[in-house]
Amino acid sequence: MxxxxxxxxYQNLFNLFKSIYPLSNELxxxxxxxxxxxxxxxxVKLLSVGERSHTIYFVVKGAARVYYLNKxxxxxxxxxxxxxxxxxxxxxxxxxNPSFEYIETLEDCKLIAVKREKLDEMYLKYMEFNxxxxxxxxxxxxxxxIQANDLRMYSAKERYEHxxxxxxxxxxxxxxxxxxxxxxISQETLSRIRKQK
Amino acid sequence: MxxxxxxxxYQNLFNLFKSIYPLSNELxxxxxxxxxxxxxxxxVKLLSVGERSHTIYFVVKGAARVYYLNKxxxxxxxxxxxxxxxxxxxxxxxxxNPSFEYIETLEDCKLIAVKREKLDEMYLKYMEFNxxxxxxxxxxxxxxxIQANDLRMYSAKERYEHxxxxxxxxxxxxxxxxxxxxxxISQETLSRIRKQK
DNA sequence: ATAATTTTTTGACTTTTGTCAAAAGTTGGG
DNA sequence: CCCAACTTTTGACAAAAGTCAAAAAATTAT
Numbered sequence: 001m002x003x004x005x006x007x008x009x010y011q012n013l014f015n016l017f018k019s020i021y022p023l024s025n026e027l028x029x030x031x032x033x034x035x036x037x038x039x040x041x042x043x044v045k046l047l048s049v050g051e052r053s054h055t056i057y058f059v060v061k062g063a064a065r066v067y068y069l070n071k072x073x074x075x076x077x078x079x080x081x082x083x084x085x086x087x088x089x090x091x092x093x094x095x096x097n098p099s100f101e102y103i104e105t106l107e108d109c110k111l112i113a114v115k116r117e118k119l120d121e122m123y124l125k126y127m128e129f130n131x132x133x134x135x136x137x138x139x140x141x142x143x144x145x146i147q148a149n150d151l152r153m154y155s156a157k158e159r160y161e162h163x164x165x166x167x168x169x170x171x172x173x174x175x176x177x178x179x180x181x182x183x184x185i186s187q188e189t190l191s192r193i194r195k196q197k
Numbered sequence: 198m199x200x201x202x203x204x205x206x207y208q209n210l211f212n213l214f215k216s217i218y219p220l221s222n223e224l225x226x227x228x229x230x231x232x233x234x235x236x237x238x239x240x241v242k243l244l245s246v247g248e249r250s251h252t253i254y255f256v257v258k259g260a261a262r263v264y265y266l267n268k269x270x271x272x273x274x275x276x277x278x279x280x281x282x283x284x285x286x287x288x289x290x291x292x293x294n295p296s297f298e299y300i301e302t303l304e305d306c307k308l309i310a311v312k313r314e315k316l317d318e319m320y321l322k323y324m325e326f327n328x329x330x331x332x333x334x335x336x337x338x339x340x341x342x343i344q345a346n347d348l349r350m351y352s353a354k355e356r357y358e359h360x361x362x363x364x365x366x367x368x369x370x371x372x373x374x375x376x377x378x379x380x381x382i383s384q385e386t387l388s389r390i391r392k393q394k
Numbered sequence: 395a396t397a398a399t400t401t402t403t404t405g406a407c408t409t410t411t412g413t414c415a416a417a418a419g420t421t422g423g424g
Numbered sequence: 425c426c427c428a429a430c431t432t433t434t435g436a437c438a439a440a441a442g443t444c445a446a447a448a449a450a451t452t453a454t
Contacts, residue, residue: 070350078346090342094335123328130327131320134334138291141338145287148345149275152381153267156441177401184349186442191403353411374431383412388433 009037012084013058013112021131030126034118040109046087047103053092055113059085062109063173067181068101077182080106080174086136087111106174156185157193206234209281210255210309218328227323231315237306243284244300250289252310256282259306260370264378265298274379277303277371283333284308303371353382354390 007014010032017023037060040046047053049068057064064087066079078101081087092099093116122129150159160183163170170179180190204211207229214220234257237243244250246265254261261284263276275298278284289296290313319326347356357380360367367376377387 068346068350076346076350078342078349090339094339123331127324127328130331131324134320134327134331137331137334137338141334141341142287142291144338144341144345145275148341148348149265149273151345151348152275152378153265153273175401181349187402188404188443189441192441195403372431384432385413385434386411389411392433 007032009060009110009112012060016084016136017132020135021128023132024126024128027122027126027129030122031114034122035112035114038111038113040105040111042105042107042109045102045104047089047092047099047101049100049102050098051092052096053089053099053103054116055088056093056116056119057087058112058114059083059087060110060112062111063106064103064109065106065174065178066101066103075178075181077178080170080178080182082173086140090140106178151184156183156189157196159183159185160190160193204229206257206307206309209257213281213333214329217332218325220329221323221325224319224323224326227319228311231319232309232311235308235310237302237308239302239304239306241302242299243302244286244289244296244298246297246299247295248289249293250286250296250300251313252285253290253313253316254284255309255311256280256284257307257309259308260303261300261306262303262371262375263298263300272375272378274375277367277375277379279370283337287337303375348381353380353386354393356380356382357387357390 007028010028013031014023014028040062042062046055046057046064059081061083063080063082065077065081066087066089067075067077070076087103089099089101089103091097091101096116123133150162154162163179163183176190176194177187180187183190185193204225207225210228211220211225237259239259243252243254243261256278258280260277260279262274262278263284263286264272264274267273284300286296286298286300288294288298293313320330347359351359360376360380373387373391374384377384380387382390
């Protein structure tokens with residue numbers, strides 16, 4: 001019988017994988033050996049515009065955002081990520097092209113960092129790892145689809161109300177200025193919407 | 198040496214997979230045995246609101262759209278799919294929950310249809326199939342992300358201009374009424390934007 | 395605690411986009 | 425070739441959301 005291995009910071013990541021497909025001890029060891037646990041202060045950029053993204057992060061503790069600058073130089077947040085979520089610049093990480101967006105921590109973070117090179121090695125060596133990778137990608141894809149639909153289908157006010165309903169905790173951890181651009185509206189409009197209710 | 202198998206309608210689908218990961222003859226045969234080539238007239242619904250999506254389609258020939266009805270009962274198109282693209286209702290197919298959107302053909306279509314049950318069997322039996330599935334999901338995920346960013350970041354006019362630039366062919370095959378809701382604007386606004394230029 | 399910084403709100407005004415109704419243009423069968 | 429159905433455009437007006445500037449409130453550092 002194989003020993004039960006618990007790697008502290010990796011426990012939640014392993015649980016996530018295990019909930020999708022059985023995780024062998026060999027693959028667990030590979031994941032640990034091919035990754036790094038890092039601590040990053042808040043307001044630190046993990047990726048800047050023009051850089052190529054080589055790393056995917058799993059958030060053990062903390063929060064981060066993905067954003068870019070529009071033509072007028074204003075920040076537009078596209079994603080907020082918290083504990084037990086995967087943090088990447090989708091476009092740059094998948095294509096290897098220079099990023100048009102930033103990744104920045106919102107709070108002090110503990111992250112598990114995996115280089116794309118190592119990840120690709122694991123995907124080739126442990127074919128069943130692609131099963132989990134596929135399922136996780138499907139899940140994030142779905143979240144994206146819902147996000148795009150909301151932007152098309154609903155007014156500023158409705159989008160705000162849905163967000164409050166679906167993710168009230170977000171408002172505890174992220175400033176309204178950040179949330180406004182995520183909702184695709186100006187900060188002033190968000191402030192007025194909140195007053196109305 | 199193994200025979201070269203060419204299955205007519207499957208050729209482009211196989212080429213797509215082959216461009217991602219080597220495709221064994223065994224898997225080719227499984228794909229053919231677990232799918233169906235169907236012909237569907239235009240304006241036919243492949244999925245309706247409330248139904249659970251059990252099928253993923255590969256478009257051999259023709260065009261289709263994914264859309265839903267907003268509160269006022271107006272159609273909002275979220276996606277147009279053409280030759281060599283995969284056609285699904287992301288939410289319903291991935292979760293198995295009832296769909297909130299419709300899939301409808303825009304032209305007479307030839308499609309390769311795969312039931313989720315069969316697809317899942319293949320994902321379990323041929324682990325390397327998950328490699329291709331993962332890569333394809335990553336690609337569609339990326340397209341989605343770009344779409345959501347465009348909706349947040351750009352004005353109606355800019356979104357129109359980007360679409361003309363990136364996908365001029367779309368305007369040859371899809372009516373402006375359909376394209377308007379895809380861009381998240383009213384048909385009248387689209388008409389006025391086009392006149393300006 | 396206080397000053398400095400950052401975030402949020404408010405007011406006045408402008409711009410963008412939507413709505414409704416009708417006209418014009420286009421397309422496809424019979 | 426012509427009618428019916430559908431698509432696109434136009435006009436007048438309304439509603440939604442943005443902008444700029446400043447005030448108020450909250451947070452952080454000293």
